[in-house]
Amino acid sequence: MSASYDPDNIFAKILRGEIPSHRVYEDEHTVAFMDVMPQSTGHALVVPKAASRNLLDADPAVLAQILPVVQKVAIAAKAAFKSDGVLIIQYNEPAAGQTVFHLHFHVVPRFEGQPMRKHTGTMENPEVLTANAEALRQALRGR
Ligand code: AMP
Numbered sequence: 362m363s364a365s366y367d368p369d370n371i372f373a374k375i376l377r378g379e380i381p382s383h384r385v386y387e388d389e390h391t392v393a394f395m396d397v398m399p400q401s402t403g404h405a406l407v408v409p410k411a412a413s414r415n416l417l418d419a420d421p422a423v424l425a426q427i428l429p430v431v432q433k434v435a436i437a438a439k440a441a442f443k444s445d446g447v448l449i450i451q452y453n454e455p456a457a458g459q460t461v462f463h464l465h466f467h468v469v470p471r472f473e474g475q476p477m478r479k480h481t482g483t484m485e486n487p488e489v490l491t492a493n494a495e496a497l498r499q500a501l502r503g504r
Pocket residue numbers: 371382395396397398399406451452458459460461462480481482
């Protein structure tokens with residue numbers, strides 16, 4: 362039997378406003394916020410409001426709504442953090458590295474010659490997250 366969706370996962374709680382996040386973007390279907398254990402400067406997560414565990418059980422209509430937002434956040438992140446590239450990551454199930462079971466896309470700015478930090482490695486200083494969230498918000502507003 363495949364695993365089911367747990368409505369008390371941490372991203373569902375963030376979406377319901379039960380726990381805080383550094384939110385940078387919201388529309389009718391989608392929210393984006395900073396990853397608290399960033400793999401590089403400006404690492405953000407793009408999350409649909411609709412419940413699904415990951416890509417495998419997602420409604421294709423939700424996937425159609427979220428990818429333009431992933432693109433928007435990636436372009437804004439590249440500008441905000443002056444990155445050389447942007448990596449998009451999306452894990453499905455623990456064997457593939459998934460640790461939070463509500464669909465999300467990682468937007469990871471990449472810098473030439475700078476190795477990426479470990480996945481779910483170290484908690485970022487909240488002041489750094491606040492500053493990076495503001496930089497990303499400003500770049501998103503400028504689009
Ligand atoms: P994964 O499910 O493996 O794709 O990754 C979940 C991501 O969520 C990791 O990169 C974590 O650093 C990040 N994360 C976990 N808890 C929070 C939280 N409360 N706010 C923001 N990011 C989080």
